[in-house]
Amino acid sequence: MNWIQVLLIGAIVSLLFYLLRSRSSAKTKAWVKVGYLLFVIAAVYAILRPDDTTVVAHWLGVDRGADLIGYVLIVAFIFTTMSTYMRFKDLELKYARLARAVALQSAQQPEHPNESA
């Protein structure tokens, strides 16, 4: 086994533990974890037998396994960017509603609302 293989596997497995330990909400998170577990298995396999990715790449009409991994990475990155963007929009809306509730509570009325200015 190469040192790079040891380092990569170590990084992926520690990420897995980090993710599994995070205590966020139920069902959807569970699927994310299952997906991540599959990813870890595939990643470890690809690290131990890098040439096998080339075989898969050939099935899909890609020359090298490294290229295939590059394409998958790009798609995954775009997906992550979009979901982060959506999540930020969602948080922004909650934040706006919170600020609105505060604003409505601290509304000030003019001293003589019915007199001419």
Place this chain on the structure above:
Amino acid sequence: MGIDAHYPDVWIVVPAYHEATVIGDVVADLRTEFGNIVVVDDGSRDGTATAALRAGAHVVPHPVNLGQGAAIQTGVEYARAQPGAQVFATFDADGQHRVADVVAMIDRLRRDDLNIVVGTRFGHVSGAGAPARVPALKRIVLKAAAWLSPSSRKLGLTDAHNGLRVFDKRVADGLNLTMNGMSHAGEFIALVAENHWRIGEETVEILYTDYSLAKGQPLLNGVNILFDGLLRGRLSR
């Protein structure tokens, strides 16, 4: 003029961000016709709230800057909770709208039994001379924006991004703007289309002063607005 006597059931919503130098005059001008004005201070640090309050407006202060869409939503939520409120108007704080136009739009709302009347800079009605006043580039971009928006096209609107709107209680109660920034204008029109509110356009004059032109949104912001409009449908409520 008689304050309040004319329009006791009308609430004017003015979103304001760093408008301390003009907000007092804008509120005073509105108060020649309308008694109920709510200025939403969108987290300004320049005394906008104090100036508005002194001029006789209700002030709802956002603790942080959220954007014009959020400010309009806040103002409408405040106004619709007031006893007797039936008609609502949004009015920009930079002094580019005319109070007389609001009066005309309220009359129109009642006369034609509409739910909402929006101002347009590109009306066919002559008299105000408004169309010629819009700077050329801005005119092209605004027309393109109106044409690119599916709901705006469906409703046959000519100016989708006018800050002047008059609407009734039904619209105010149903209003739920989620676009905090400048994309709310398109969202507003999309809500009109979705809820089948009866809409009309009224020609208004925009007073393009140096101040309002400097404060107005840069045309490049149209890119953001377009992008938000496309994404809107995919955002869950």
